[in-house]
Amino acid sequence: MTEDEIKTIIFQLLKRIAPETEPSELKPDEKFREILGIDSFDALQFIVALNEKLGIEIPEEDYGKITTIKTLVAYILDKKK
Amino acid sequence: MIEFLMPSLGADMEDGTLIEWRKKPGDSVKRGDIIAEVDTQKGLIEIEVFEEGTLAELLIKEGTKVPVGTVMALINPAAIALETKKEEPIPLQPIEEKKITEITEKISEEIHLKASPLARRIASENSIDLSLIKGTGEEGAITKEDVELAMSQQSEPQKSTGIEIPVPEKINTPVETIRAAVAAAMSKSNREIPHYYLEKKIDMTLATAWLLEANKKRAVKDRILPAVLLIKAVAKSLQDFPDLNAIWENGLQQKKDINIGFVVSLRNGGIIVPALHQANVKTIDEIMTALNDIIPRARALKLRSSELSDSTITITNIGQDGVDTVYGVIYPPQVAIIGFGSVSEEAFAAHGMLGIRSVLNVTLAGDHRATDGLTGSRFLVALDKNLQNPESL
Secondary structure (H helix, E strand, O other), rough: OOHHHHHHHHHHHHHHHOOOOOHOOOOOOOOOHHOOOOOOOHHHHHHHHHHHHHHOOHHHHHHOOOOEHHHHHHHHHHHOO | EEEOOOOOOOOOOOEEEEEEOOOOOOOOEOOOOOOEEEEEEEEEEEEEEOOOOEEEEEOOOOEEEEEEEOEEEEEOOHHHHHHOOOOOOOOOOOOOOOHHHHHHHHHHHHOOOOOOHHHHHHHHHHHOOHHHHHOHHHHHEEEEHHHHHHHHHOOOOOOOOOOOOOOOOOOOOOOHHHHHHHHHHHHHOOOOOOOEEEEEEEHHHHHHHHHHHHHHHOHHHOOOHHHHHHHHHHHHHOOOOOOEEEOOOOOOEOOOOOEEEEEEEOOOEEEOOOOOOOHHHHOOHHHHHHHHHHHHHHOOOHHHHHHHHHOOEEEEOOOOOOOOOOOOOOOOOOOOEEEEEEOOOEEEEEEEEEEEEEEEEEEEEEEEEOOOOHHHHHHHHHHHHHHHOOHOO
């Protein structure tokens, strides 16, 4: 799975959770929860959706490592290895 | 014959527009059935029926604006209900006869509007008046396309004619109607409720660690949010403080069920407060399931009438990475609101020791007509105690 494919999936899932927002306009280093107004409830839905779509389990203690699109993509690539 | 009334879905609600009847005369109804869909300031609400019987007559036409307390339908009570008789008195204003006559006249004046359910829904969501649209469907029925055409015409800028066009008073978008609903309820609260405020720092280190461990053993989709612990702890603590789980209407009225109103922020602004019914008897998993169901529906403004009207107390929770403390404004006619700030790490002294702990500032705003600070203080202490024993929640 390429970086771009992962990004596309991330944007789709974020859009589903926060339909009023434009996740694809996020800059790689922006904290997406802040920008899109995603609260703890939405964040958990997003983690569940990533789990279902990509089959990766993100433990709670790693939440702090995946705050931007850049770090999230890198995290997923690493998990997918 | 039982009269089915337009319910009040909050202190701020004066009326609602009947969008669709979900039952027809002759249908049997039971407690909890959805009888109608009504457009309110808080979105399209599914109205539940609290009686058992057979629907005898529908008195209001779809598309009609109906004041709270208006008789909308008549229900033939079920045989059992007849024998045991008494329905509980409905806590709504008595309807004056004059009011009903006015409404009946209004209905008979109204042009019989034929429109597809989809057209009605789109019109309602965009505050389009169906009576101003000419239908192009079968027998002049208004179609989705007709509504969309009306919307596009409405959004075209007014041509300058040199004549001053009065700005319509009507509030249009869902964001504006929600804002108006919040404004009305909070103004009423500030006008009528003498608030007192209390605050307590709660050490959440144990509860946070317990939850982290518990979630490790769960599948991702079964993880529990910290808010669930807070809701359960509040509900459990309230069992010993019935004066806080109450409403103020001509005096204090304690409520048997503990229905927690949980503030949900809408992404485009505004809040909505659905009720989590009987949270004290639900397990934390059941509360999480209820949140999974109710939060998306609250955000989509698609709640049921009981979810908007049954809260007996409110929780407002700032969540992660926000301010330390929130002081709530009581949602009338309730008598208390509990505010949770963000959990943060602090130097915290306890039992003669100083350490870095996860600390949560909890506030209680109480109605001083209903309770005194001492009651509130005891409640917050009990809440602290419950949160120090997360495994027993």
